[in-house]
Amino acid sequence: MLSAQFIRENLERVRRDITSRGAQAPLDTILVLDEQRRALIGEVEGRRAERNTASKAIGQTKDPDERAKRIEAARALGEELEGLEAQLREAEEALNQSLYEVPNVLDPETPVGIDDSENVTVLTVG
Incomplete structure:
Protein backbone atom coordinates (compact mmCIF):
# COMPACT_ATOMS: atom_id res chain seq x y z
CA MET A 1 0.00 0.00 0.00
CA LEU A 2 1.32 3.43 -0.91
CA SER A 3 1.42 6.01 1.86
CA ALA A 4 -0.56 9.23 1.67
CA GLN A 5 2.73 11.13 1.90
CA PHE A 6 4.16 9.26 -1.12
CA ILE A 7 1.01 9.99 -3.13
CA ARG A 8 1.11 13.66 -2.11
CA GLU A 9 4.78 13.99 -3.09
CA ASN A 10 4.54 11.93 -6.33
CA ARG A 16 0.35 8.24 -14.77
CA ASP A 17 0.90 4.70 -13.47
CA ILE A 18 -2.79 4.26 -12.67
CA THR A 19 -3.70 5.42 -16.17
CA SER A 20 -1.07 3.10 -17.70
CA ARG A 21 -2.69 0.16 -15.93
CA GLY A 22 -6.16 1.17 -17.07
CA ALA A 23 -7.18 1.35 -13.42
CA GLN A 24 -8.94 3.93 -11.30
CA ALA A 25 -8.17 5.17 -7.80
CA PRO A 26 -9.67 7.90 -5.59
CA LEU A 27 -6.57 10.11 -5.51
CA ASP A 28 -8.48 13.37 -5.03
CA THR A 29 -10.42 11.84 -2.14
CA ILE A 30 -7.16 10.62 -0.62
CA LEU A 31 -5.65 14.09 -0.78
CA VAL A 32 -8.71 15.63 0.92
CA LEU A 33 -8.84 12.93 3.61
CA ASP A 34 -5.11 13.26 4.24
CA GLU A 35 -5.42 17.02 4.66
CA GLN A 36 -8.31 16.55 7.11
CA ARG A 37 -6.34 13.92 9.04
CA ARG A 38 -3.28 16.13 9.31
CA ALA A 39 -5.40 19.07 10.52
CA LEU A 40 -7.05 16.85 13.14
CA ILE A 41 -3.65 15.61 14.32
CA GLY A 42 -2.62 19.22 14.93
CA GLU A 43 -5.82 19.94 16.85
CA VAL A 44 -5.50 16.78 18.97
CA GLU A 45 -1.88 17.51 19.83
CA GLY A 46 -2.77 21.10 20.74
CA ARG A 47 -5.60 19.97 23.04
CA ARG A 48 -3.33 17.39 24.68
CA ALA A 49 -0.79 20.12 25.42
CA GLU A 50 -3.56 22.31 26.88
CA ARG A 51 -4.79 19.41 29.03
CA ASN A 52 -1.28 18.73 30.32
CA THR A 53 -0.81 22.39 31.18
CA ALA A 54 -4.19 22.47 32.93
CA SER A 55 -3.33 19.35 34.93
CA LYS A 56 -0.09 20.91 36.14
CA ALA A 57 -1.94 24.10 37.09
CA ILE A 58 -4.48 22.10 39.12
CA GLY A 59 -1.68 20.53 41.16
CA GLN A 60 -0.19 23.94 41.92
CA THR A 61 -3.46 25.63 42.90
CA LYS A 62 -4.06 26.04 46.65
CA ASP A 63 -7.44 27.85 46.64
CA PRO A 64 -10.29 25.24 46.66
CA ASP A 65 -12.66 27.39 44.56
CA GLU A 66 -10.03 28.09 41.93
CA ARG A 67 -9.01 24.42 41.99
CA ALA A 68 -12.63 23.33 41.33
CA LYS A 69 -12.88 25.74 38.38
CA ARG A 70 -9.66 24.41 36.90
CA ILE A 71 -10.77 20.80 37.38
CA GLU A 72 -14.03 21.54 35.55
CA ALA A 73 -12.12 23.26 32.73
CA ALA A 74 -9.78 20.25 32.49
CA ARG A 75 -12.79 17.91 32.28
CA ALA A 76 -14.25 19.97 29.45
CA LEU A 77 -10.89 19.81 27.65
CA GLN A 97 -9.78 2.36 3.02
CA SER A 98 -9.11 4.72 0.10
CA LEU A 99 -5.39 3.94 0.11
CA TYR A 100 -6.15 0.23 -0.31
CA GLU A 101 -7.68 1.06 -3.71
CA VAL A 102 -4.45 2.53 -5.12
CA PRO A 103 -2.20 0.09 -7.01
CA ASN A 104 1.56 0.14 -6.55
CA VAL A 105 3.67 2.29 -8.83
CA LEU A 106 5.21 0.67 -11.90
CA ASP A 107 8.87 0.16 -12.56
CA PRO A 108 9.93 2.69 -15.23
CA GLU A 109 10.97 -0.18 -17.53
CA THR A 110 7.59 -1.90 -17.35
CA PRO A 111 5.90 -1.86 -20.78
CA VAL A 112 2.58 -0.03 -20.87
CA GLY A 113 -0.45 -2.18 -21.62
CA ILE A 114 -4.07 -2.41 -20.63
CA ASP A 115 -4.43 -6.20 -20.81
CA ASP A 116 -2.52 -9.42 -21.66
CA SER A 117 -2.82 -8.88 -25.43
CA GLU A 118 -0.30 -6.04 -25.16
CA THR A 124 10.82 -18.16 -25.22
CA VAL A 125 12.04 -21.47 -23.84
CA GLY A 126 11.54 -24.81 -25.56
Missing part, protein backbone atom coordinates in the same frame (compact mmCIF):
# COMPACT_ATOMS: atom_id res chain seq x y z
CA LEU A 11 1.00 12.68 -7.46
CA GLU A 12 1.72 12.93 -11.19
CA ARG A 13 3.71 9.68 -11.24
CA VAL A 14 0.97 7.83 -9.37
CA ARG A 15 -1.71 9.25 -11.72
CA GLY A 78 -10.82 16.04 28.14
CA GLU A 79 -14.29 15.64 26.65
CA GLU A 80 -13.38 17.83 23.70
CA LEU A 81 -10.20 15.82 23.23
CA GLU A 82 -12.16 12.54 23.20
CA GLY A 83 -14.40 13.90 20.44
CA LEU A 84 -11.43 15.04 18.37
CA GLU A 85 -9.68 11.69 18.83
CA ALA A 86 -12.82 9.90 17.61
CA GLN A 87 -12.91 12.15 14.54
CA LEU A 88 -9.22 11.42 13.96
CA ARG A 89 -9.79 7.65 14.13
CA GLU A 90 -12.65 7.94 11.61
CA ALA A 91 -10.54 10.07 9.28
CA GLU A 92 -7.65 7.59 9.47
CA GLU A 93 -9.96 4.65 8.76
CA ALA A 94 -11.50 6.40 5.75
CA LEU A 95 -8.06 7.35 4.46
CA ASN A 96 -6.74 3.79 4.83
CA ASN A 119 2.33 -8.13 -23.35
CA VAL A 120 5.81 -8.30 -24.85
CA THR A 121 7.56 -11.68 -25.21
CA VAL A 122 10.88 -11.36 -23.44
CA LEU A 123 12.11 -14.97 -23.62
Whole structure:
Protein backbone atom coordinates (compact mmCIF):
# COMPACT_ATOMS: atom_id res chain seq x y z
CA MET A 1 0.00 0.00 0.00
CA LEU A 2 1.32 3.43 -0.91
CA SER A 3 1.42 6.01 1.86
CA ALA A 4 -0.56 9.23 1.67
CA GLN A 5 2.73 11.13 1.90
CA PHE A 6 4.16 9.26 -1.12
CA ILE A 7 1.01 9.99 -3.13
CA ARG A 8 1.11 13.66 -2.11
CA GLU A 9 4.78 13.99 -3.09
CA ASN A 10 4.54 11.93 -6.33
CA LEU A 11 1.00 12.68 -7.46
CA GLU A 12 1.72 12.93 -11.19
CA ARG A 13 3.71 9.68 -11.24
CA VAL A 14 0.97 7.83 -9.37
CA ARG A 15 -1.71 9.25 -11.72
CA ARG A 16 0.35 8.24 -14.77
CA ASP A 17 0.90 4.70 -13.47
CA ILE A 18 -2.79 4.26 -12.67
CA THR A 19 -3.70 5.42 -16.17
CA SER A 20 -1.07 3.10 -17.70
CA ARG A 21 -2.69 0.16 -15.93
CA GLY A 22 -6.16 1.17 -17.07
CA ALA A 23 -7.18 1.35 -13.42
CA GLN A 24 -8.94 3.93 -11.30
CA ALA A 25 -8.17 5.17 -7.80
CA PRO A 26 -9.67 7.90 -5.59
CA LEU A 27 -6.57 10.11 -5.51
CA ASP A 28 -8.48 13.37 -5.03
CA THR A 29 -10.42 11.84 -2.14
CA ILE A 30 -7.16 10.62 -0.62
CA LEU A 31 -5.65 14.09 -0.78
CA VAL A 32 -8.71 15.63 0.92
CA LEU A 33 -8.84 12.93 3.61
CA ASP A 34 -5.11 13.26 4.24
CA GLU A 35 -5.42 17.02 4.66
CA GLN A 36 -8.31 16.55 7.11
CA ARG A 37 -6.34 13.92 9.04
CA ARG A 38 -3.28 16.13 9.31
CA ALA A 39 -5.40 19.07 10.52
CA LEU A 40 -7.05 16.85 13.14
CA ILE A 41 -3.65 15.61 14.32
CA GLY A 42 -2.62 19.22 14.93
CA GLU A 43 -5.82 19.94 16.85
CA VAL A 44 -5.50 16.78 18.97
CA GLU A 45 -1.88 17.51 19.83
CA GLY A 46 -2.77 21.10 20.74
CA ARG A 47 -5.60 19.97 23.04
CA ARG A 48 -3.33 17.39 24.68
CA ALA A 49 -0.79 20.12 25.42
CA GLU A 50 -3.56 22.31 26.88
CA ARG A 51 -4.79 19.41 29.03
CA ASN A 52 -1.28 18.73 30.32
CA THR A 53 -0.81 22.39 31.18
CA ALA A 54 -4.19 22.47 32.93
CA SER A 55 -3.33 19.35 34.93
CA LYS A 56 -0.09 20.91 36.14
CA ALA A 57 -1.94 24.10 37.09
CA ILE A 58 -4.48 22.10 39.12
CA GLY A 59 -1.68 20.53 41.16
CA GLN A 60 -0.19 23.94 41.92
CA THR A 61 -3.46 25.63 42.90
CA LYS A 62 -4.06 26.04 46.65
CA ASP A 63 -7.44 27.85 46.64
CA PRO A 64 -10.29 25.24 46.66
CA ASP A 65 -12.66 27.39 44.56
CA GLU A 66 -10.03 28.09 41.93
CA ARG A 67 -9.01 24.42 41.99
CA ALA A 68 -12.63 23.33 41.33
CA LYS A 69 -12.88 25.74 38.38
CA ARG A 70 -9.66 24.41 36.90
CA ILE A 71 -10.77 20.80 37.38
CA GLU A 72 -14.03 21.54 35.55
CA ALA A 73 -12.12 23.26 32.73
CA ALA A 74 -9.78 20.25 32.49
CA ARG A 75 -12.79 17.91 32.28
CA ALA A 76 -14.25 19.97 29.45
CA LEU A 77 -10.89 19.81 27.65
CA GLY A 78 -10.82 16.04 28.14
CA GLU A 79 -14.29 15.64 26.65
CA GLU A 80 -13.38 17.83 23.70
CA LEU A 81 -10.20 15.82 23.23
CA GLU A 82 -12.16 12.54 23.20
CA GLY A 83 -14.40 13.90 20.44
CA LEU A 84 -11.43 15.04 18.37
CA GLU A 85 -9.68 11.69 18.83
CA ALA A 86 -12.82 9.90 17.61
CA GLN A 87 -12.91 12.15 14.54
CA LEU A 88 -9.22 11.42 13.96
CA ARG A 89 -9.79 7.65 14.13
CA GLU A 90 -12.65 7.94 11.61
CA ALA A 91 -10.54 10.07 9.28
CA GLU A 92 -7.65 7.59 9.47
CA GLU A 93 -9.96 4.65 8.76
CA ALA A 94 -11.50 6.40 5.75
CA LEU A 95 -8.06 7.35 4.46
CA ASN A 96 -6.74 3.79 4.83
CA GLN A 97 -9.78 2.36 3.02
CA SER A 98 -9.11 4.72 0.10
CA LEU A 99 -5.39 3.94 0.11
CA TYR A 100 -6.15 0.23 -0.31
CA GLU A 101 -7.68 1.06 -3.71
CA VAL A 102 -4.45 2.53 -5.12
CA PRO A 103 -2.20 0.09 -7.01
CA ASN A 104 1.56 0.14 -6.55
CA VAL A 105 3.67 2.29 -8.83
CA LEU A 106 5.21 0.67 -11.90
CA ASP A 107 8.87 0.16 -12.56
CA PRO A 108 9.93 2.69 -15.23
CA GLU A 109 10.97 -0.18 -17.53
CA THR A 110 7.59 -1.90 -17.35
CA PRO A 111 5.90 -1.86 -20.78
CA VAL A 112 2.58 -0.03 -20.87
CA GLY A 113 -0.45 -2.18 -21.62
CA ILE A 114 -4.07 -2.41 -20.63
CA ASP A 115 -4.43 -6.20 -20.81
CA ASP A 116 -2.52 -9.42 -21.66
CA SER A 117 -2.82 -8.88 -25.43
CA GLU A 118 -0.30 -6.04 -25.16
CA ASN A 119 2.33 -8.13 -23.35
CA VAL A 120 5.81 -8.30 -24.85
CA THR A 121 7.56 -11.68 -25.21
CA VAL A 122 10.88 -11.36 -23.44
CA LEU A 123 12.11 -14.97 -23.62
CA THR A 124 10.82 -18.16 -25.22
CA VAL A 125 12.04 -21.47 -23.84
CA GLY A 126 11.54 -24.81 -25.56
